[in-house]
Amino acid sequence: MGAVIAGIAADPAPPAPGAAAATSTSTRTSGTQDPLRALDPAYYVSVLTGQVVGRSRKISCPFHDDRTPSFHVYEDPGDGWFCFGCRRHGHTADDLAAALWHLDTRGPAFLELRARLYELLLPGQQPPAAARRSRVDTHRRPSRRAD
Numbered sequence: 577m578g579a580v581i582a583g584i585a586a587d588p589a590p591p592a593p594g595a596a597a598a599t600s601t602s603t604r605t606s607g608t609q610d611p612l613r614a615l616d617p618a619y620y621v622s623v624l625t626g627q628v629v630g631r632s633r634k635i636s637c638p639f640h641d642d643r644t645p646s647f648h649v650y651e652d653p654g655d656g657w658f659c660f661g662c663r664r665h666g667h668t669a670d671d672l673a674a675a676l677w678h679l680d681t682r683g684p685a686f687l688e689l690r691a692r693l694y695e696l697l698l699p700g701q702q703p704p705a706a707a708r709r710s711r712v713d714t715h716r717r718p719s720r721r722a723d
């Protein structure tokens with residue numbers, strides 16, 4: 577092993593766990609390095625659904641009775657997955673797991689979701705302490721009509 581250089585520590589001390597939750601005004605996520613988001617969709621889809629993603633990159637949709645596989649798993653982590661049957665789709669393991677496990681992608685449920693995903697997909701790794709919710713687009717309310 578080489579010499580240990582411990583003199584240069586330019587980075588500021590990380591905030592204590594829990595302290596980061598106080599301020600959540602600006603949520604810019606452009607530079608976020610999220611290992612979950614870099615995973616091969618075929619990998620997390622296989623783990624989460626228990627189905628092998630073959631060369632066709634199609635599996636039976638876990639959300640409905642799907643005899644002719646219509647759930648397409650893209651190669652690019654940025655593309656995620658899409659079901660041509662029910663048109664359910666998502667870009668990440670978060671999205672798929674949230675739908676499968678009926679967990680919200682906000683608040684405490686989201687933290688639980690992330691913790692479970694890390695356990696399953698990235699064993700030995702911990703979710704970033706300052707993990708903030710990013711790009712939440714599942715907050716859809718059924719539009720109510722006036723009676």
Ligand SMILES: [Zn+2]
Pocket residue numbers: 637638639640642647659660661662663664
């Ligand atoms: Zn489907």
